[in-house]
Amino acid sequence: MSAAGVSKDLHARIYAETEWSLSHKLRHAAQSVVGRAYPRIFGMSREPSWLFFDLVFPTLGMCSFVFLLRSRGADEAWISATILASALLTFWTSVIWMMAGQFRWERDSGNMTLYITAPVGLGSIALGMAVGGAVGMAFRAGIIILGGSLLFGAQYEIREPLLLALTMLLGIAAMNALGVCLAAVFLVSGREADHLGDLLNEPMQLLGGLFAPVRSLGIFGLLAIGILPLAPAADAMRQLALPQLAATGLLPVPVELGILAVMFVVFSLLSHASLAYIERRGRADGKLLTRAD
């Protein structure tokens, strides 16, 4: 079609198409979150080997702790706490492997180029990744708790289920908000960040108080509970699901919930800023967001 054949009102029409109302923007953001969550929720279940390793390896780790505790004659409540911690660990693993390292994978596969050039914000993409990861991990965590309970006879006494659900929700939200910040850091830092992520795996489990209460870490426990969402989440959930271990909690549950809420807000703001930064820097340096040719 030659330029001569193009109608005079073409530019006005095109400009009008770029005008999106607030409701259009909100619907688009929601659809984008669902769109990005979809591969994580449904796609991953299509790879049986991933499902197998995601469930079996954490369960093996859990079993080793349980057998150790039983051999030392520990209270059965600690067996239940270990199973709960293993379930929580799946969410943290998701943050490290499926959030923090994801943007680099998206860049190297060429997806990041398509995200940047599409009218979708990186925030919607990150939120979709988080929601999809959390839903997928909730399924795995559920199986771990169910399997652990059946295998080892773990029992929980949940007096405040809503509070427990809120703790879990806030914990997952804060962890994923941190995960988005880490995704930006990992993208900027390159492979070194991956190695650091690997190296920090065990220290994070220790500081997160997964298999031993953060109370036993003294000042480091307080520090951890102030910066690592895993720590207040694990500590509060243990208190809520196992009242007989409530005395091992570092802080009262409402305080830990408040800390999680603050963490969620702070990490969300940092995520927003870091996503804006990587897009700005990527467009300026020409390398951060596009696959090397």
Added chain:
Amino acid sequence: MAISTPAASAAAVEVSGVGRVFQAKGGSVTALHNIDLRIEPGELFGLLGPNGAGKSTLIKILSTLLLPSSGSASIFGLDVVGDTARVRRIMNLVAGGDFSGYGLLTAREQLAMFAQFYGMPYAEGMRRVDAQIEAFGITDIRDRKISALSTGQRQKLNFARSFLNEPWMLFLDEPTIGLDVSAARDVRERVRAFQAEQPGRTVLLTTHYMAEADEMCDRIAIVDHGRILAQGTPTELKRMVQKETLFIVGVDELPAAVSLGTLRELPGVISVVVRDADGADGNGVGSPVTRLAIALREDAALGGVISALAAAGAHLREISKSEPTLEEVFVQLVGRGISESDSEQAL
């Protein structure tokens, strides 16, 4: 900040003095030098040049992936730096060798995912997904996982994705690289059909396939070392290396009543030479053919030549217009062939 509606006379693409410098370990590298370019709505414009010429850098700037170091660029009057969000609502991009997406999704699911990202209502998105699957003839792979698709199938899927938001501006960065002849032909046909469906849809294509540029593009810019060396229609570019029009006219035998000298004196004729003096029959008809290479000032002068030959009793066997190829244009402008340029890049 209020953004005014772009002027009705705005081009589809307006590039003014755009430069781009990359910082590298050994110092800075200038990928683009003060590029000026204007592409009209509805055009299929080609950027032709070797690897490293700056084609992809320009596309990245126009598609909002990269900021220019200097100058300005706009898409349908929308500034690619200041109006980024709006630009992204009316454009799309396909890159060659692109293996984006998620291998565990099916082809249809992947398109549906991108439809969500492009902002159309869900039902409309799914309607377009199915329409593109149909249009690209990939219904047989719609429920197959992306990881199981061939390169050609994946690239067709990429094209289908890029058409989902019905972009006014489509960037194609070496889109047929790695495709077999049949798949490349299919996607070229779809691009043409896509443009024909809606007047004003504009395509910017980068390629180093001369035949592809010649066949597809309304206008072409030849780019090398970050500079536009020449631009125009394929015919205009070819005229740069061959000023006159050259026709090959085949006759059974040159009649005695007409000599080469007579033909040379006809209006508009520059020169006439016998090209095929041995009379070998290039058409396989069985009779010898004498081929005359006739250089004319303009196409219209051919009528006089044909009339003169016919009046002298010559039996006309063939007429063909001889044009230089874009490769010859490229060699003349750049000083080397495009494949040589790519080899240099590889070194």
